[in-house]
Amino acid sequence: MKIAILGTRGIPNHYSGFEQFAEFFSVFLVEKGHDVYVYNSHNHLYQEKTFNGVNIIHQYDPEYILGTFGQFIYDYNCIMDSRKRDFDIILQLGYTSNSIWYFLLPKKPIIITNMDGLEWKRTKYSKPVQQFLKFAERLAVISSDFLISDSLGIQTYIDSKYNVSSTYIAYGAKVFKNPNEKILKDYNVEKHNYNMIMARFEPENNIETVLDGIVLAGHETTVLVLGNYKTKYGEYLKNKYQSFSPIRFIGVEFDINKLNNLRYFSNFYFHGHSVGGTNPSLLEAMASKAFIIAHDNFFNKAILKDNGYYFSNPDDIKNILDTIKKNDNLQLVQNNFEAIENEFNWDKINGEYLQLFEECISKSKAGI
Numbered sequence: 519m520k521i522a523i524l525g526t527r528g529i530p531n532h533y534s535g536f537e538q539f540a541e542f543f544s545v546f547l548v549e550k551g552h553d554v555y556v557y558n559s560h561n562h563l564y565q566e567k568t569f570n571g572v573n574i575i576h577q578y579d580p581e582y583i584l585g586t587f588g589q590f591i592y593d594y595n596c597i598m599d600s601r602k603r604d605f606d607i608i609l610q611l612g613y614t615s616n617s618i619w620y621f622l623l624p625k626k627p628i629i630i631t632n633m634d635g636l637e638w639k640r641t642k643y644s645k646p647v648q649q650f651l652k653f654a655e656r657l658a659v660i661s662s663d664f665l666i667s668d669s670l671g672i673q674t675y676i677d678s679k680y681n682v683s684s685t686y687i688a689y690g691a692k693v694f695k696n697p698n699e700k701i702l703k704d705y706n707v708e709k710h711n712y713n714m715i716m717a718r719f720e721p722e723n724n725i726e727t728v729l730d731g732i733v734l735a736g737h738e739t740t741v742l743v744l745g746n747y748k749t750k751y752g753e754y755l756k757n758k759y760q761s762f763s764p765i766r767f768i769g770v771e772f773d774i775n776k777l778n779n780l781r782y783f784s785n786f787y788f789h790g791h792s793v794g795g796t797n798p799s800l801l802e803a804m805a806s807k808a809f810i811i812a813h814d815n816f817f818n819k820a821i822l823k824d825n826g827y828y829f830s831n832p833d834d835i836k837n838i839l840d841t842i843k844k845n846d847n848l849q850l851v852q853n854n855f856e857a858i859e860n861e862f863n864w865d866k867i868n869g870e871y872l873q874l875f876e877e878c879i880s881k882s883k884a885g886i
Contacts, residue, residue, distance in 0.1 A: 519552045519553070519606045519607055519875065519879065520552070520553045520555075520603070520604065520605050520606045520607075521547060521552055521553065521554050521555070521605065521606065521607045521608075521609065521875070522554075522555045522556075522557070522600055522603065522605045522607070522608045522609065522627070523540050523543070523544055523554070523555070523556045523557065523608075523609050523611065524557050524593070524596050524597070524600065524608060524609070524610050524611070524616065525593070525610045525611035525612045525613075525616055525632075526540045526556070526557070526611055527558070527559045527562060527579070528540075528556060528557065528558025528559055528562040528564065528574070528576075529541040529544060529556050529558065529564070529569055529572065529574070530564055530569060532562070532563055532564075532772070534798070535689065535797075535798035536611040536612060536632075536634075538798065539611070539689065539690070539867075540556055540611060541569075542690070542864050542868065543867075543868050543871060544556050544569075544572040545569075545570045545571065545572060546864075546868040546872070547572075547868075547872065548570065548571035548572055549571075550872065553573075554571075554572050554573065555572070555573040555574075555575055555603065555605070556569075556572055556573070556574055556575070557575050557576075557577055557596040557599070557600075558574050558575065558576050558577070559576070559577070559579035559581070559592060560576045560577060560578045560579055561579065561582060562576065575596075575599060577592060577595040577596050577599060578591070578592070578595050579591070579592035579595075580592070586615075589614070589615040590615045590616075590618065590619075592615075593615050593616035593619060594619050594622070596616075597616065597619045597622050597623055598622065600623070600624055600627075601622070601623075601624045603624075604626065605624070605626070605627040606626075606627055606628065606879065607627055607628045607630060607875055607878065607879070608623070608624075608627045608628070608629050608630070609630050609631075609632070609871075610629065610630070610631040610632065610658075610662070611632050611634070612631075612632065612633075612634040613631055613633065613634065613654055613655060613657070613658030614634075614637055614651060614654055615654075617654040617655070617657040617658040617661065618654060618657065620657050620658070620660075620661035621661075623661070628663045628664065628878050628879065628882055629661065629662045629663045629664075630662065630663065630664045630665075630666065630874070630875070630878060631658050631662040631664075631665055631666065632665075632666040632667075632668060633655070633658065633659075633665055633666065633667055633672055633676060633684065634668075634672075635669070635672065635793055635817075636672070636675065636793055637651045637654075637655070656680070659676065659680045659682055663878065663882070664684075664685065664874070664878050665682065665683075665684035665685070666684060666685050666686075666687055666871075666874070667684040667685070667686050667687075668686075668687060668688055668689050669686075669688075669817055669820060670686060670820045671816045671817045671820055672684075673686045685874055687867060687870045687871060687874065688821075688861070688862055688867060689797075689798055689801055689862065689867065690801065690862050690863055690864040690866070690867035690868075691798070691801035691802050691804065691805040691858050691862055691863070691864070692805060692863075692864060693805045693855065693858050693859055693863070694778040694781075694782060694805050694806045694807070697778075697779055697782045697783065698775075698779055699779075699783065701775070701776055701779040701780070702779070702780075702783055704776070705742060705768065705780065707740055707742065707783075709783040710783060710784075710785050710844070711739065711740070711785065712739060712740040712741065712742055712783075712784060712785060713732070713739055713740070713741045713742070713784060713785050713786040713787070713788065714741065714742040714743070714744065714780060714781070714784045714786075714787055714788070715728050715729075715741070715742075715743055715744070715787075715788040715789075715790060716743075716744035716745060716777070716799055717744075717745050717789075717790055717791060717799070718745055718746070719745050719746060719747055719749050719751050719752035719755065720751065721751065722791070722792050722793045723790045723791050723792070724790030724791075724792060724813050725743065725745070725755060725790055726755060726758075727790060727813075727829070727831060727832055727835070728788045728790055728829075728835055729741070729743070729755070729758075729759055729765060730832035730835070731829070731831075731832035731833065731834065731835020731836045731838075731839070732762075732764070732765065732835060732836075732839065733759065733762050733765075734832050734833070734835070734836040735835070735836040735839040735840060737764070737839055738764055739764060739785065740764050740766060741764050741765045741766065742766055742768050742780065742784075743755075743765060743766065743767045743768060744768045744769070744770070744771055744777075744780075745769075745770060746769065746770045747767045747769065748769075752767075755767075774802075777802070777806075778802070778805075778806045779806075781802070781803050781806035781807075781808040782806045782807050782808065784808055784809070785809070785844055786809055786811050786838070786839070786844065787803050787808035787809060787810050787811065788810075788811050788812075788835075789803060789810055789811070789812040789813065789818065790812075790813045791813060791817070791818070792813045792815050792817075792818075793817075797817070797818075800812070800818065800821055800822070801821070801858060801862050804821075804822075804854035804855060804857060804858050804862075805855065805858040805862075807851050807852075807854075807855050808851070809826075809844040809847060809850070809851050810822060810825075810826040810827075810854065811826065811827045811828070811829060811835075811838055812826050812827075812828055812829075813828070813829060813830070814828035814829060814830045814834075821857075821862075822854065824850075825850040825851075825853040825854045825857070826850060826854070827842060827847075
């Protein structure tokens with residue numbers, strides 16, 4: 519098959535979950551003998567024409583000048599280029615800024631879209647933007663030949679909202695097996711003697727809820743807060759907790775080895791995400807044998823099940839800090855690690871995507 523992957527900033531990954539998946543999956547497809555093309559922003563750090571056998575197509579991306587609006591132009595450029603390539607399948611990762619160009623998609627390829635999370639629920643967006651995202655979501659549903667949900671919650675939502683079926687394929691993670699305690703020196707912490715939370719600084723990720731609970735508990739254990747705090751909301755949080763010395767804002771860290779070690783050696787790992795599907799950082803925490811305290815919502819519970827503790831407000835955080843010990847819950851940690859090995863591993867995920875592609879080709883040829 520000749521396959522294109524659209525909707526990311528490109529590979530190798532220097533940004534987030536979809537880029538990571540695009541990197542792993544595209545290389546997997548090449549190893550299986552397929553002809554694969556990934557679209558990259560023109561200013562991506564990687565400027566070569568191929569990556570581990572994957573063809574790279576750079577397209578102009580003015581996001582660095584225009585902000586979010588630039589993504590629409592980048593997606594337009596990618597879609598227009600795809601019309602010249604004679605692809606069998608186009609995999610779209612997300613829909614936010616590409617679905618408005620659905621009428622420009624080439625007619626021959628099968629269009630498969632991963633529906634991502636419920637973007638319109640994100641509180642960082644104004645009401646008009648949220649309404650647009652709902653519109654974009656609908657366009658993606660009606661213009662795609664097949665849909666993928668990376669969360670059972672998203673699958674249920676799409677079925678109930680649009681009466682359209684989607685294929686559930688989870689996100690994946692690599693198990694972490696080689697901890698290195700020396701990395702902790704860079705952060706001035708000791709193993710099992712610090713807690714951490716890692717997320718984008720957005721209200722729906724509940725960083726404030728977690729930190730309010732930590733302040734309420736009054737414990738002196740160091741808390742590492744990882745993420746880009748150089749935003750309006752980030753500066754607000756940083757200023758709010760500046761007098762509580764155990765809370766330390768670290769900034770962004772993309773080195774997966776450092777992140778895995780931080781998670782592995784942490785005491786509590788707080789996961790506050792409340793919007794979206796299967797969150798990659800949750801799976802990575804499970805794969806790193808972190809002891810996870812997660813926001814109480816369907817998406818997180820569908821992944822963690824009974825192998826974590828849940829919170830909804832600062833009082834819950836305080837109660838967990840006061841009463842729960844990691845050493846008493848090591849079986850939960852092991853259960854999560856085994857779930858990554860058996861259910862959320864990349865080989866399985868990649869295989870399920872490829873199987874879906876083959877089924878879609880067969881259905882298309884049969885006129886189904």
